[in-house]
Amino acid sequence: MTAQSIPADLLLAAIREAGVQDVVLVPDTHQRTVLDLLMDDEQIRTVHCSTEDEAVAVAAGLIIGGRRPMMQIQHAGLYASVNNLRGVALDGRLPIVLLIGLLGRDPELEPEQDGSSMVRLCRPLLETLDIPSHLLDGPDDLHHVAEAFDQAAERNGPVALLVGAPTS
Amino acid sequence: MSEMTDQNDDRDNNSRQRMSVESALDVLARRRDDQVVVGTMTANGVWREKSPSDLNLPVLGFMGGASGLGLGVALSQPDRDVWVIDGDGSLMMQLGSLGTVAGAAPGNLVHIVVHNGVYETSGSQPLPSQQRIDFAKMAEGAGYAQTASFGDAEQFDAAIDELLAADGPTLIQLYTRPGGRFYTARPTPPGSTPAFARMWPPVAEALAK
Numbered sequence: 001m002t003a004q005s006i007p008a009d010l011l012l013a014a015i016r017e018a019g020v021q022d023v024v025l026v027p028d029t030h031q032r033t034v035l036d037l038l039m040d041d042e043q044i045r046t047v048h049c050s051t052e053d054e055a056v057a058v059a060a061g062l063i064i065g066g067r068r069p070m071m072q073i074q075h076a077g078l079y080a081s082v083n084n085l086r087g088v089a090l091d092g093r094l095p096i097v098l099l100i101g102l103l104g105r106d107p108e109l110e111p112e113q114d115g116s117s118m119v120r121l122c123r124p125l126l127e128t129l130d131i132p133s134h135l136l137d138g139p140d141d142l143h144h145v146a147e148a149f150d151q152a153a154e155r156n157g158p159v160a161l162l163v164g165a166p167t168s
Numbered sequence: 169m170s171e172m173t174d175q176n177d178d179r180d181n182n183s184r185q186r187m188s189v190e191s192a193l194d195v196l197a198r199r200r201d202d203q204v205v206v207g208t209m210t211a212n213g214v215w216r217e218k219s220p221s222d223l224n225l226p227v228l229g230f231m232g233g234a235s236g237l238g239l240g241v242a243l244s245q246p247d248r249d250v251w252v253i254d255g256d257g258s259l260m261m262q263l264g265s266l267g268t269v270a271g272a273a274p275g276n277l278v279h280i281v282v283h284n285g286v287y288e289t290s291g292s293q294p295l296p297s298q299q300r301i302d303f304a305k306m307a308e309g310a311g312y313a314q315t316a317s318f319g320d321a322e323q324f325d326a327a328i329d330e331l332l333a334a335d336g337p338t339l340i341q342l343y344t345r346p347g348g349r350f351y352t353a354r355p356t357p358p359g360s361t362p363a364f365a366r367m368w369p370p371v372a373e374a375l376a377k
Contacts, residue, residue: 022243024240045243047239047268048268048272049268054262054265057230057234057235057239057240057262058239058243059240060236060237060368061206061236061240061244062241062244064225064241064244064368064372065241065243066244066376067240083230088233088237091230091363091364092364093365094368
């Protein structure tokens with residue numbers, strides 16, 4: 001397999017088509033080009049957080065108040081957010097969709113074969129937490145973005161999207 | 169910490185005046201209208217007795233999350249005031265949220281920090297900072313629109329209307345005496361619906377009206 005870079009405008013279009021109103025984020029180097037577009041976007045609000053744990057709580061508050069947020073973080077932030085993913089998203093049964101960049105991933109390998117623990121442990125951790133995940137390994141996978149929101153609503157819980165290669 | 173745990177003594181061992189959490193929350197309860205109130209830790213139990221409402225949103229099972237949760241609600245409901253009744257130990261766990269709140273700058277958010285200097289729910293062990301930390305100064309440094317501190321309920325009562333009328337984000341630090349409350353966790357029966365999953369939907373429903 002080879003993970004392909006997704007152009008930022010295509011990923012942003014998929015986020016828009018999913019009806020996202022707020023992107024709650026801690027910056028991810030892997031998705032830098034998307035962040036550049038998001039911060040200039042007039043339709044989607046960005047909420048910049050200090051930690052990913054906090055971002056889960058902010059996203060939950062937005063949902064409770066009637067908005068449709070999405071979290072955008074890096075894999076390291078997934079590990080930092082575990083307590084609130086458990087206590088807020090899972091225990092609270094809140095449909096939070098997370099867009100997670102697999103920074104440093106070898107695009108020729110499955111994430112579980114990667115030499116970096118941050119890449120390698122990502123999906124096993126999500127499985128342990130009973131959070132479904134979908135790899136975005138190229139533009140053909142962008143249909144997962146809108147589907148993730150449907151899946152999150154159906155199961156009343158979080159769903160993760162993993163960006164496999166740096167966006168362009 | 170011995171002086172702080174004496175409920176008959178109004179001053180801690182830094183000579184800082186402290187009030188009871190009940191008298192502090194009474195001041196807020198008298199002003200309660202249609203605000204969403206995000207409560208956490210021991211103050212949450214006191215608050216829910218003083219001001220029962222469908223718009224009380226408790227933080228149950230994720231200590232430290234009150235400021236972030238309140239920020240999300242405040243950003244989603246710009247025409248409604250949101251009060252966060254935070255704890256000092258709780259805020260210490262997400263101290264960066266002071267910067268997040270200041271950056272997002274919701275004018276409708278009032279962040280109340282009940283500062284008793286201890287982790288009361290686990291048996292009143294001291295915070296790492298003991299009693300010295302000053303969240304109002306931190307919030308001012310982070311960029312909150314206004315901050316204030318009170319250790320006397322009458323002074324708090326005299327000042328609060330002006331604070332609530334001004335644009336936020338506002339941080340109000342309330343120096344209180346530990347009440348000696350602590351909680352032991354009971355086993356959760358398998359298959360139970362977690363408390364947070366039961367408690368946020370009525371708030372969402374009320375906000376959607």
